[in-house]
Amino acid sequence: MLAFVLKRLALVVPTFLGITLLVFALIRLIPGDPVEALSGERGMTEERYQRLVHEFGLDRPLAVQYGEYVSEFAARFPATVELSLVAIVFAVVVGVPAGIVAAVKRNTPWDYAVMGASLTGYSMPIFWWGLLLILAFSVGLGWTPVSGRLAIQYDIAPVTGFMLVDSLLAADKGAFRSALSHLVLPAIALGTIPLAVIARMTRSSMLEVLREDYVRTARAKGAGRLRVVAVHALRNALIPVVTTVGLQVGTLFAGAILTETIFAWPGVGKWLVEAIHRRDYAAVQGGILCTATVIIGVNLVVDVLYGVINPRIRHA
């Protein structure tokens, strides 16, 4: 087992180094002058230019600037993680049952409805989908707030950085409800593409398993329909689904760029977009690098978990 983990880890190192190099090279190439972009002035005197460089902190060592952005990232990261976690929970809770229903009721209207919906979800421009949700539930019905993480009357001290957890720790029910209502729409918007992928994956994996001999054996010895699906088939069908869920981390972080921009969610994605518009080199670099690190890390964990669930992989 240890050898397996080490082998996976060894594969991660060159990828990570490659990404640092790639990001570094990319950012060095960005045209335009950050001071001009930040101040919105052109053709300024040398003296004023130097003062602005100092004001914006661009004369400090790169390492200091970089460190500052890593801490900025750390401050914003929990917001993105909280949103992503709720989104993926939503995607799994809806997607897995939908996929099972589609597989069990194959070639019936149920199946067509699930597959049609998931293809639509997969094709959805999520920035537009988020806006539709706002139009329907915030503007139309007035059920949820339009943007942000928490109504302004609440002030919750960050402990974990997760608003849901922090408001519970502060025992503030109103704040918890407010945080939850702010979270619902962005999580649905962000979870839609993973939901579609998970539903499709669950269906095809379930269909495969239902053809296996042991499922026929279970049926033959008189196990009920529900028992065959839930006990005999599902556990084996879920193995590829676990991998799929893990692979959605990338989709979630990329989607966060759009979702956070629409819902004014103070996370890493929104910060990254703002940084690009400001030509804030270090922030772009730091943001992409940190995000890539997290994605690689999660993929590594998923790989290892996969080996734990399925010994055939471990010994391959």
Add this chain to the structure above:
Amino acid sequence: MSAVPPMDVSVARAPPSPARELWRDFRRNRGAMIGLFVLALLVFCAVFADVIAPYSPSEQFRDAALRPPSLTPIGGHVFLLGTDPVGRDIVSRLIHGTRLSLVIGIVSVGLSLTGGVVLGLIAGFWRGRTGEYVVMRLMDVMLALPSLLLAVAVVAVLGPGLANAMYAIAIVMLPHFVRLTRGAVLGELAKDYVQASRLAGAGTLRLMFDTVLPNCAAPLIVQATLGFSSAILDAAALGFLGLGAQPPTPEWGSMLASALEFIQSAWWVVTLPGLAILVTVLAFNLTGDGLRDALDPRLKR
């Protein structure tokens, strides 16, 4: 006694040509046919945009800003799907946007496919050499970043704009084409016909492009079709973020972004461009799925 119909003793019918067989399998898939039909409509709109669009996409009707969809003429003009905040006809902008979206798809998929095929052939033919190692590790690194994030990073370097967005998307899609080509090439290289062609004296280039590549075409065609949908989706997302096509270009994503502040008062300026994106992407995905099922019988449901 009834007459026995004369037995057909001619020859067994020749197998249908590959294209005919493909069409026969494709036609059975209702979703794919709907997708193809919508694509035909979109291509028609794109080609004849100047003819069928009622107005120019940039003509501003100052006294008719933000009008809702209606059939009643305003000042002698009918705005079927309403007007945007500066009084431009939405139907005309959507129709011209079709052209842009298809061009984005063609350019970025074309660039990516070409580059991907060449790199994939190199990696496949020079297996185990430095060339393969460098190409494949680079592709691994690119695949580790989610596509939109990588596209955003590339646009950040090249600067915002439609052309740069297309290059960014082409770069992002590259690893998929490289890996697919390499995988298919490795599968084909082991076969006897390649060996035969090599013995007959075919040079490497001939082997690559004339002998092996045509036999790797099926998965590449499918990936290219599906690539259109992700290219259009990513380009719209970049446009929406202000990193792709810039206003006043009638690109769907940037149309949506420039109408954001009117979301509460004018639903049509926000919903219609998004609907156009969804329908187009859906059509490409349906067609691509249908093509995959028809080209690869093993994947058939």
